[in-house]
Amino acid sequence: MAGVIDADTHVIESVGMWDLMDEAMKPRRPVVIKTPTNTSYGTTNAMWLIDGNIYPRPGGKGGFFVATPSAQERQQARTDISIPSREMTDLRPRIKDMDDLNIATQIVYPTLFLVFNTKDAVLEKALCHAYNQWMAKVCAESGGRIRYVAILPLHDMNAALEEVHFAKVSGAVGIFLRGIEDEYSLADPFFFPLYEEISKVKLPICIHTGAGCPAFTSVVNVTISSTLPQVRMLPLMAFRDIVANRIPEKFPDLRWGFIEAASSWVPYILHALKRLLVERAHEYTPDLFKEYNLFVACEADEDIPYLLNYIDEDHLYIGSDYGHTDPSAEAQMVATLRGREDMSQEVVDKILIDNAKVFYDL
16 A cells, blocks of 8 residues: 555664774674574574673563674574575665565564664664664665664763764654663653753654663563563553653653554553542543644554543554564555454554654655
8 A cells, every 4th residue: 555654663783884883883793792692692602792791681580682783593494585685785685575564664673773782872872873884874775664763872962962863864764762761751851952852843752662671670580470570561651641741741742652662551541540640531542642742653463442541543553564574564554454343444544654654644
């Protein structure tokens, strides 16, 4: 279907990305290390070494999964999407996949940066700027088919504000945040200067699942709990705090998106808010999404007709998670939604096309 916007896809960061780091910082660039496959890491046997830590760390407390680097045997064995397409080192196979899947535009999020990876402000600034430069260049070569969401060095607010402006002039369509950033709720006044600047340049805030809070990650045993507590729950916490603290009223021009956490949690969070803030219970209707510019990414097999009792139909969109293989991935999202008989095609068009176009200002 012409015009479909895949609101959530991913790039697998390549070794070449770090060539864009300043010469003074290149000795601290991420490098790939490998382990034998007969260790507890198994075929997840390649990791990025950053600031003395490894990413991914696929086991035990403090563990997390990410589909990078491509040197892992697990990633080498994939047959669904080629490595050049995943890494965006060759756009031709990626665009062919888009055509085959009836996708007009992809919005691309990071993979390595789904996980908090350094408190060092200087290193973080170098990593973020290299990523944004690389993505800007590659997306510019796509003829508008592929757009990127920029990442920020949040341990240096001045650098973060500078990166917002680089993102705007380089064609980014959003600013990436995780549901909690280090020790800060997204409702914390720490972020207010950032929100003010993002509002000025008219970019949306894209709150994506990710292990952004090291304190949470450190106590979760990923072998037992997978990624639910430290990754998937964080956008829910962000939604709760942003709404409860009326943050959109302070920044009325900002658009807020909650991505890759599905949308079935919305009734629960709104119910919790109604029980806590009884005097404001009447506010937590579908109109809240219009008044606060809140958008939520759903999944194709959710009970969307039920959810439309809680979420305004103009504020749901969908992404395929292209590039990843976790349970959020749904390559056939267009066919699945088009095949549903419990929704009108008008609503389906809004989810596949119109609402993402508004959110990302395409």
